[in-house]
Amino acid sequence: MPTSFEIFQALASGLLLGGVYAILGVGFGLCWGVMKVINLSHSTFALLAVYIAYWMNVSLKIDPLVSLFVSTPLFFVCGIVIYRLLIGPLAKRAEELVAASMVLTFGLAILMENAMQWAWKPDPRVLNVSYTGKAFFISRVSIPYTAVIGFAIALVTTSCIYLFLKKTYLGMAVRAVWQNKEGAALCGVNIDRVSSITFGISLATAAAAGVCLSLIFSFNPSSHLGWLIYIFLVVIFGGVGSIPGVLLAGLLIGLITNISAVFIPNAWVNMILFGILATVLLLRPTGLLGQREAR
Amino acid sequence: MLEVHDLVVSYDSLQVLWGVSIQVPEDSFVSIIGSNGAGKTTLLRTISGLKKPESGSIVWNGMEISGMKPDEICGLGIIHVPEGRHIFPNMTVLENLKMGAYLPENRRRVNESLSYVFEKFPILAQRKSQYAGTMSGGEQQMLAIARALMSRPKLLMLDEPSLGLSPKMAANIFRQLESLSGEEGLSILLVSQEQTRALSLSDKAYVMENGRIMREAPGEDLLKDESVRKHYLGL
Numbered sequence: 001m002p003t004s005f006e007i008f009q010a011l012a013s014g015l016l017l018g019g020v021y022a023i024l025g026v027g028f029g030l031c032w033g034v035m036k037v038i039n040l041s042h043s044t045f046a047l048l049a050v051y052i053a054y055w056m057n058v059s060l061k062i063d064p065l066v067s068l069f070v071s072t073p074l075f076f077v078c079g080i081v082i083y084r085l086l087i088g089p090l091a092k093r094a095e096e097l098v099a100a101s102m103v104l105t106f107g108l109a110i111l112m113e114n115a116m117q118w119a120w121k122p123d124p125r126v127l128n129v130s131y132t133g134k135a136f137f138i139s140r141v142s143i144p145y146t147a148v149i150g151f152a153i154a155l156v157t158t159s160c161i162y163l164f165l166k167k168t169y170l171g172m173a174v175r176a177v178w179q180n181k182e183g184a185a186l187c188g189v190n191i192d193r194v195s196s197i198t199f200g201i202s203l204a205t206a207a208a209a210g211v212c213l214s215l216i217f218s219f220n221p222s223s224h225l226g227w228l229i230y231i232f233l234v235v236i237f238g239g240v241g242s243i244p245g246v247l248l249a250g251l252l253i254g255l256i257t258n259i260s261a262v263f264i265p266n267a268w269v270n271m272i273l274f275g276i277l278a279t280v281l282l283l284r285p286t287g288l289l290g291q292r293e294a295r
Numbered sequence: 296m297l298e299v300h301d302l303v304v305s306y307d308s309l310q311v312l313w314g315v316s317i318q319v320p321e322d323s324f325v326s327i328i329g330s331n332g333a334g335k336t337t338l339l340r341t342i343s344g345l346k347k348p349e350s351g352s353i354v355w356n357g358m359e360i361s362g363m364k365p366d367e368i369c370g371l372g373i374i375h376v377p378e379g380r381h382i383f384p385n386m387t388v389l390e391n392l393k394m395g396a397y398l399p400e401n402r403r404r405v406n407e408s409l410s411y412v413f414e415k416f417p418i419l420a421q422r423k424s425q426y427a428g429t430m431s432g433g434e435q436q437m438l439a440i441a442r443a444l445m446s447r448p449k450l451l452m453l454d455e456p457s458l459g460l461s462p463k464m465a466a467n468i469f470r471q472l473e474s475l476s477g478e479e480g481l482s483i484l485l486v487s488q489e490q491t492r493a494l495s496l497s498d499k500a501y502v503m504e505n506g507r508i509m510r511e512a513p514g515e516d517l518l519k520d521e522s523v524r525k526h527y528l529g530l
């Protein structure tokens with residue numbers, strides 16, 4: 001029988017990990033909702049941000065947190081360029097954008113994976129900083145500094161996105177395009193411009209997520225595939241249209257995986273996770289807080 | 296002033312407009328009547344840039360606008376209240392109205408515009424924070440018109456604004472259109488199945504059939520015309 005100490009430990013680490021899933025899900029869901037683009041390279045971009053953090057740390061001795069200020073703006077610009085060159089033209093031609101975008105972005109993911117393999121070799125890496133492996137204690141429960149930092153970044157990023165969508169005119173236009181593209185165009189919204197900015201923001205959040213991930217996990221050039229499954233899980237669980245829903249789903253999935261791992265063999269954890277997901281979707285097909293369209 | 300010349304529009308290989316020409320003079324009320332599938336919606340969608348024409352020209356105050364994007368055309372003051380409303384269901388009434396004033400020059404006057412539309416549609420002021428998707432059909436239609444007014448239209452194009460509304464709501468919408476048409480610098484181009492009402496408000500009306508303009512006359516003349524009464528008004 002697991003001790004209460006073990007359970008508290010699982011609670012703490014689950015919550016912290018969940019924050020990182022949430023931030024990945026928020027960016028992915030934004031892109032899916034607004035543009036009907038399922039970006040299978042979302043986690044690959046997060047992984048690229050991990051390698052950028054790693055490379056800057058190893059060769060330039062720069063703290064991964066500082067790399068955040070390089071990769072987020074860089075990825076924002078990247079997103080706009082990728083939208084202008086690839087996604088936008090595809091959106092104009094494709095009949096079924098959801099399917100076509102998956103093919104395109106999967107291709108992009110493979111391309112990036114190969115490039116990372118070439119640049120950093122296939123073997124796993126770990127990022128070591130002064131605070132790696134250090135923890136503080138709340139009674140006997142150990143809380144790693146890296147997890148706390150990752151969680152804080154996740155929380156700040158998702159709050160920024162939420163405020164942007166709710167409080168700014170541009171954010172309102174993003175929601176308008178999401179809910180009714182033609183209606184938005186007739187209000188004077190330039191759909192291409194708003195879509196490219198949305199894609200930029202989505203990739204910028206992937207960069208932030210990547211820096212969190214670099215602090216928590218070891219990684220290799222194909223790590224992004226495993227993360228992608230969790231992204232799908234979080235977004236469908238929380239509801240594509242709902243940022244609070246995705247945030248909640250991320251935290252819950254972090255908690256469920258870590259807590260069930262205390263009670264049952266690791267191999268069974270995913271069974272529990274998918275069992276819960278199936279049940280939620282049967283009861284609420286639009287996800288926990290989903291409205292199908294952005295609220 | 297809007298002038299459409301010889302407009303040809305197709306969906307894939309199906310041609311639906313066969314050389315349509317209409318004019319909407321400044322400060323006028325113009326309507327288009329015609330049976331289902333005549334191409335009225337297609338004509339409005341082409342003017343507002345949602346659909347690209349095969350050929351023909353659309354001229355707004357001397358400037359060729361066919362081929363421009365919907366947001367650019369909106370910026371010229373040609374505002375389209377589409378068939379089916381196209382409001383934003385998961386935004387509040389207030390947010391929907393603010394979206395109407397999205398373009399910078401309209402955004403600067405957003406508060407002024409808000410009090411203007413709230414005066415015209417007091418129900419919207421009461422429902423400011425309600426989600427638009429939860430409003431009744433008639434309320435949503437008012438919201439769609441009010442959102443268009445937030446864009447400061449010079450030409451307001453409405454497609455079936457009374458579709459599916461109770462007679463009382465429909466009468467209300469037409470009363471609003473009548474009072475709007477008196478306003479300085481606002482022209483109205485109306486497509487409606489309530490043909491008697493539409494014709495009686497119109498300075499000029501077009502009868503459209505199978506993608507062609509069949510007749511053009513003052514609304515009152517068409518109201519009196521035997522064949523129009525028989526075919527369209529069911530009298």
Ligand SMILES: Nc1ncnc2c1ncn2[C@@H]1O[C@H](COP(=O)(O)OP(=O)(O)OP(=O)(O)O)[C@@H](O)[C@H]1O
Nearest residue numbers: 306309311329330331332333334335336337338378
């Ligand atoms: N997206 C589309 N794809 C293919 N054909 C279309 C499309 N939209 C309209 N059509 C066809 O174009 C023709 C004109 O349609 P339109 O909607 O313009 O008619 P309408 O005069 O507005 O009719 P109603 O009074 O029923 O609204 C119809 O035959 C219709 O089937």
Ligand SMILES: [Mg+2]
Nearest residue numbers: 335336337378
């Ligand atoms: Mg129609």
